[in-house]
């Protein structure tokens with residue numbers, strides 16, 4: 222299956238902004254995070270199709286996954 | 296001993312008063328709102344002699360506590376018709392605190408057309424007639440005051456918008472680089488203009504360090520507090536690196552980035568105006584990605600933005616301004632948005648109200664969607680010069696909506712709704728609806744918990760838990776706004792258990808008292824209820840605690856969310 226992966230803020234350093242990824246059925250967000258060389262603790266916000274997701278959310282074909290470090294403003 | 300400086304602009308007299316016992320434990324917002332509620336008739340015209348303009352540094356301002364240098368300004372707001380407190384950084388708050396000035400109260404209004412400046416110093420305030428600087432922009436005023444009185448002089452000033460009493464006018468505060476921070480919201484610049492005061496200078500000569508009852512205890516608490524600020528990923532790393540503008544991409548992903556005057560929740564060109572792009576641009580052009588709005592800020596969310604030639608364009612370039620002129624007006628040119636930010640500082644007009652206003656103006660057909668050049672022209676030639684059109688625009692989003700017959704006007708209590716769509720981030724909708732300030736994200740920043748996973752998580756698209764979340768945050772914020780602290784200390788305070796006790800310990804050590812966490816919560820509740828009572832007497836009741844109808848009837852993409860709280864559910868907010 223294919224998903225779209227978007228990275229933000231410091232996660233872009235040395236990586237990319239947006240990329241298509243070919244993944245095995247049933248892949249979880251956590252596996253994608255680790256494959257990027259990121260640790261679970263570094264993840265601030267997981268967004269799956271514009272809704273908040275979890276590290277153990279299971280991905281499906283066509284999903285848009287966005288990963289953010291803990292950042293904020295106002 | 297701390298004192299109150301009172302300035303009467305009707306008979307042009309000034310007085311130094313002792314601090315009444317009831318005000319001794321108050322500072323910042325708690326003090327400005329208490330004074331306004333005690334001394335301003337709620338039904339008065341906000342631009343009449345009966346209104347009073349009050350400035351007060353916070354309880355910890357002037358001490359070594361990190362991030363404590365904010366100044367509160369309060370009055371009845373000409374924009375909302377209710378009570379207003381707006382706080383800002385800059386150099387003024389710490390100077391006032393070190394001069395032992397608990398508050399400055401400016402009352403009355405001149406009987407003639409003459410304009411004045413106020414000179415504040417250790418021994419009181421003098422009122423001087425001012426002719427030379429009338430009509431000038433804020434940057435020129437700051438330069439001229441420094442040339443007249445010295446580089447170190449503190450300055451509070453209004454631009455042409457304030458002189459013309461536009462209801463979106465702000466009060467500018469000189470920052471450590473002689474640039475500008477603003478008491479932005481609610482038209483306080485028009486109140487200063489109605490008193491015919493062009494600027495207030497502050498002479499720090501003779502200032503002394505503020506007294507600390509228990510210096511050892513203070514030092515320990517201050518250290519723990521700073522550590523919490525630096526340890527939290529948002530205040531320690533996120534804010535200094537990307538500023539507040541990192542939110543563009545986050546809100547866009549969450550579908551809560553109001554776009555094209557609140558008709559959709561995502562902006563195609565989001566990446567061009569994002570914090571990530573801004574950071575890279577600033578670094579590439581030799582600007583400063585991090586910068587503090589006052590000495591003692593260790594978070595440094597501010598920045599200095601340069602143009603292509605490496606020349607200064609603006610600083611303190613905030614998410615709300617960039618969102619408003621960017622996504623909400625469909626402008627994808629960050630350089631033009633930066634130019635507009637600088638113009639708004641110079642003219643002295645609130646960058647949030649004005650950005651929301653331009654979205655409504657585009658809907659009204661005054662200018663085309665995305666036309667940044669025409670936006671810059673309207674700022675310079677119409678608002679800046681005070682033409683008839685400029686005065687309509689300078690009245691804010693509600694003013695333009697009424698004048699041009701627009702029905703999609705995002706305001707609550709006539710104050711423009713900022714940067715987060717209340718349909719897809721419902722907690723902030725409760726804050727917009729119920730805040731005593733009119734639509735104001737800072738008064739109960741539920742984005743922390745709805746979007747940023749700070750202080751737990753409450754699903755932004757569901758109704759459950761939002762009223763309670765907003766209530767708790769509004770109570771805490773009212774208390775924090777009284778300390779002189781920047782509101783971004785809330786991020787560590789929500790997550791790091793040592794942070795809030797350290798803040799309370801600093802207050803206790805400063806005054807030799809023994810406040811508990813409950814006392815601080817009670818202070819927040821007291822402030823909200825006092826402000827609410829003023830508003831009710833001014834005619835703003837629970838029927839004004841509502842969002843505009845279009846939020847109920849127009850679903851917003853991508854989640855097709857509507858505002859679905861009943862009136863009774865919203866009114867639950869005040870059950871405390």
Ligand code: SF4
Pocket residue numbers: 362384586587588589592593594595596597781782783
């Ligand atoms: S974090 Fe930002 S707003 Fe807060 S005090 Fe520092 S520069 Fe000012």
